[in-house]
Amino acid sequence: MDFYRRNWYWIGMYLFAAIAFFLGFGGNKLFSDIQLILIYSFMGFLVHQYEEYGAPGGFPGIFNVVLGERDVIDRYPTNANLVMINNVFMTYPFYILAVIFPGAIWFGLIQVGQGMAQILNHGIYNNLKFKSIYNPGLGAVIFVNWPIGLYYIWHVSTNNLATTTDYVLGFIGAILSLVVLWAIPVSTLRDKNTKYPYAESQMYGVNDWAKEKVLQIKNS
Numbered sequence: 402m403d404f405y406r407r408n409w410y411w412i413g414m415y416l417f418a419a420i421a422f423f424l425g426f427g428g429n430k431l432f433s434d435i436q437l438i439l440i441y442s443f444m445g446f447l448v449h450q451y452e453e454y455g456a457p458g459g460f461p462g463i464f465n466v467v468l469g470e471r472d473v474i475d476r477y478p479t480n481a482n483l484v485m486i487n488n489v490f491m492t493y494p495f496y497i498l499a500v501i502f503p504g505a506i507w508f509g510l511i512q513v514g515q516g517m518a519q520i521l522n523h524g525i526y527n528n529l530k531f532k533s534i535y536n537p538g539l540g541a542v543i544f545v546n547w548p549i550g551l552y553y554i555w556h557v558s559t560n561n562l563a564t565t566t567d568y569v570l571g572f573i574g575a576i577l578s579l580v581v582l583w584a585i586p587v588s589t590l591r592d593k594n595t596k597y598p599y600a601e602s603q604m605y606g607v608n609d610w611a612k613e614k615v616l617q618i619k620n621s
Contacts (some may be wrong), residue, residue, distance in 0.1 A: 406485050407600055411593050413489075417447040435503045435562070438553045442513050443496040445549050448490055449516065449541035455582045458606010460537040461599050462615040468587075475598040478587055482597035487586040495582065510571025513553045514581040515578040516546030522579070537608065538590075544572040 405412065409523040420440065429437060453460035461484065465474040499505070499512035523539040563571075605612040 406481050406597065408602065409485050409489050410450045413447040414451050414455070416446050432500075432527055433503060435553075435556060436500050438549065438556060439496075439500045439503065439509055439512060440548075442516060442549050443500065445541060445545040446492070446496055446516060448545055449519070449538055452541045453538040454484075454603060454605055454606060457537055457607035457608040457611070458602075459590050459611025459615070460606075462604040463527065463531060463536055463611055466615050466618045467527055468605075473593055473598075474615065474619060475604055477593045478591040479591075480592070480595045480597045481599050481603060482595065483586060483590040486590065487582055488621075491586065492582050495578070506557055507570040507574070509553060509557070510563070510567060511574035511578055513546075513550035513564070514571055514575025515582070516542065517550040518575045518579055519546065529616070533614070537606070537611065559610065576580065577619040 421444070424437070424440070432440065442561040452458075461479060462474055464478065465479055467479050470477050495515070496512055499509050502508060519538065519542050523536055523542050528534060528539075557567075605615070
């Protein structure tokens, strides 16, 4: 488990490649159009995670100082175990369930909306607190999550698959998903005495700029 805890986002990119090959070599014929969009949304989520934690990486250090920590930024409020739990064991099923039940349009809207709603965190909150125009994860939100989300909305709209109730539930659910999948785990699993601090490679990825900025804020 320690190996997975340190490398889940890299393994996620292998999963991304496996899904891409599977779909590219005929697997796409096994799914409906709406399922394919939701699969692409899940793949986009894997890219989002990799941008945060792998390359360029640096999100753990950035997010912990953004949340106000200055002393033990390698383990609080978030830590290596916490982010594995919420990014993999909570969020993977959330995305995959939408693929399994494509007829639940409201849930599909929540699934794609969850990725789109992260613009609130990555595009606004983090940048304001970090005094920057970029933080790891923002690129995927803008160039992957939003295009796929808008395409899903267009697809269900033009094919008359969604009701007003679906849109309302989708919008509210997307916002609530940020609370359930991110805010609650962080608030309940944070622990300054955790046995699972981030490794140096997890803290900053290959992002020297993030490391310099985080240490500057930490020491200010």
